[in-house]
Amino acid sequence: MSVSEGIAQLKALLGKSGLRVVIIPHISVDGDAAGSCSAFSGALTKAGIKCYIVTCDSIPDYLRWLPHIPQAVSFQEKAGRCKQLLQEADIICMLDHNTVKREGDLEPWVRESKAVKVMIDHHPDPEEADIRISDTRVSSTCELLFSVITGIWGREFLTPDMANALYTGINTDTGGLSHNSSRPETYRVVADLLELGLDKEVVHRYIYETNKLSRLRLIGNILLNKLTVHPEYPVVVLPVTLQELEAYNYQEGDLEGVVNIPLSIEEIYVSVQITQRKERIKLSFRSKGAIPVNEWARVHFNGGGHLNAAGGQCEGATLEEVVQKVFDTTAWFFSTYAGI
Numbered sequence: 377m378s379v380s381e382g383i384a385q386l387k388a389l390l391g392k393s394g395l396r397v398v399i400i401p402h403i404s405v406d407g408d409a410a411g412s413c414s415a416f417s418g419a420l421t422k423a424g425i426k427c428y429i430v431t432c433d434s435i436p437d438y439l440r441w442l443p444h445i446p447q448a449v450s451f452q453e454k455a456g457r458c459k460q461l462l463q464e465a466d467i468i469c470m471l472d473h474n475t476v477k478r479e480g481d482l483e484p485w486v487r488e489s490k491a492v493k494v495m496i497d498h499h500p501d502p503e504e505a506d507i508r509i510s511d512t513r514v515s516s517t518c519e520l521l522f523s524v525i526t527g528i529w530g531r532e533f534l535t536p537d538m539a540n541a542l543y544t545g546i547n548t549d550t551g552g553l554s555h556n557s558s559r560p561e562t563y564r565v566v567a568d569l570l571e572l573g574l575d576k577e578v579v580h581r582y583i584y585e586t587n588k589l590s591r592l593r594l595i596g597n598i599l600l601n602k603l604t605v606h607p608e609y610p611v612v613v614l615p616v617t618l619q620e621l622e623a624y625n626y627q628e629g630d631l632e633g634v635v636n637i638p639l640s641i642e643e644i645y646v647s648v649q650i651t652q653r654k655e656r657i658k659l660s661f662r663s664k665g666a667i668p669v670n671e672w673a674r675v676h677f678n679g680g681g682h683l684n685a686a687g688g689q690c691e692g693a694t695l696e697e698v699v700q701k702v703f704d705t706t707a708w709f710f711s712t713y714a715g716i
């Protein structure tokens with residue numbers, strides 16, 4: 377299904393009356409997931425369609441200024457309400473993820489639901505959906521969603537709130553338009569958003585100028601005391617213990633962007649943040665150039681993602697064991713995928 381076929385099908389579907397739509401972002405909501413949920417909720421609401429955002433976990437504070445995001449219903453807090461919304465939904469829209477597996481505890485309820493499943497996403501290897509609007513060339517789901525919203529309702533339908541939300545995803549998924557953003561189309565979308573009322577300064581202030589002292593100290597501690605360079609390969613690991621998160625009063629989103637920092641070291645090509653959570657160890661991979669860290673995450677850490685930004689997890693292992701596993705699989709990864 378091409379993007380334009382998908383948009384045409386979605387437009388026809390949304391033409392029915394009395395619809396109830398549930399919008400779902402991926403687990404560990406980021407700027408692109410929250411921005412796309414906010415903008416799409418705004419569009420559906422403006423079109424008179426009833427919609428709800430349902431999440432498996434909580435949405436970080438730095439994204440809660442986005443319209444409609446504070447009203448999202450979390451499975452962690454209101455499991456019963458989430459199940460009911462999923463059971464009653466006519467349409468479930470999965471935004472910014474390519475598999476229902478990325479919906480955490482919502483997965484079984486989504487799979488069981490009879491609703492029409494719509495995927496709007498930019499990750500490689502998307503799984504089946506009734507309507508699949510997927511394009512791996514775009515910078516972000518928000519860039520793709522611009523085409524979806526304007527394709528269904530026309531360009532003038534887009535409000536300044538939707539423009540701010542879409543720009544949030546484009547900006548955060550590209551590291552402030554630094555990576556994965558070399559297509560002229562991305563800037564045409566940004567130019568359109570500016571014409572439609574995007575306030576770039578407001579978005580930047582909310583996303584980048586809302587630090588807390590505890591967050592800066594947590595990051596400082598990681599960079600000073602925890603960052604470890606692989607003895608033979610251009611790889612950095614950043615292990616973070618649960619105890620450290622608690623000591624620095626960790627809030628969801630506080631570590632956003634930290635894994636990118638070591639890539640600014642000229643001779644480092646891969647950065648891996650390994651974070652201990654209550655029930656599992658979470659890994660975040662970033663790389664420069666043609667080094668496919670999504671393959672590393674997929675083969676060894678039950679994950680996936682993009683060429684230069686991927687993630688995975690380990691259950692039933694200690695933080696030290698996971699760090700060791702990253703080091704132990706480094707030679708395999710570089711010889712298999714980077715020819716070193």
Ligand code: 5GP
Nearest residue numbers: 660661678679680681682685686687688689
């Ligand atoms: P992050 O490191 O910011 O959590 O994720 C980076 C990228 O990898 C995102 O595009 C995200 O969708 C993807 N990703 C993160 N964790 C996982 C995972 O567990 N499984 C898969 N398939 N992709 C992941």
Ligand code: MN
Nearest residue numbers: 408472517549
């Ligand atoms: Mn994204």
